[in-house]
Amino acid sequence: MQITAIYPGTFDPVTNGHLDLIKRASTLYEYVVIGVAENVRKKPLFSLDERIELLRSVTEKQLNIKVIGFNNLLIDFAKQQHASVILRGLRTVSDFEYEFQLARINRRLSPELESIFLMPSEHDEFISSTMVREIARLNGDISSLVPPIVQQSLIQKFITE
DSSP states (O other), X not given: OOOEEEEEEOOTTOOHHHHHHHHHHHHHSSEEEEEEEOOGGGOOSSOHHHHHHHHHHHHTTOTTEEEEEEOSOHXXXXXXXXXXXXXXXXXXXXXXXXXXXXXXXHHHHOTTOEEEEEOOOTTTTTOOHHHHHHHHHXXXXXXXXXXXXHHHHHHHXXXXX
16 A cells, blocks of 8 residues: 655745655655645745745655645645645654644544654754744854755845845
8 A cells, every 4th residue: 555645834944854854754655745835824935936946956866755835725735645644743842732733633624644743853853944044044054954955045035135
């Protein structure tokens, strides 16, 4: 039985922590769909198309990964992708509390979808997109937090502001 997992998020921007989870998920599941949420409520720095392109460029060598944008309910997106697993990352206790609530409501709405949680490696567990954006905005060194193409894209974003 082929299992497809969805790894949803805003990915604004994609970080080494995200990539750690993506790489590990790609060894656990036959197929991993990275669902890039439009999420205009969060007012992302990068457009949906930019976030999709960055993710595609940093995952292009992983053959069982597909990157797709979405703007509908996660459970509907998962059904469209024939996924049976929603993959989520946990860095902190507060992440757990939030993700636990999401998992419960997703299970209520779609009992056949299973939420699976992965913790990033110790090396990457503190990284968040919010922190990366702020460090980049203040001209800090983010080279150990994101892939080079993401670093270049962030520098370009803040130069043009």
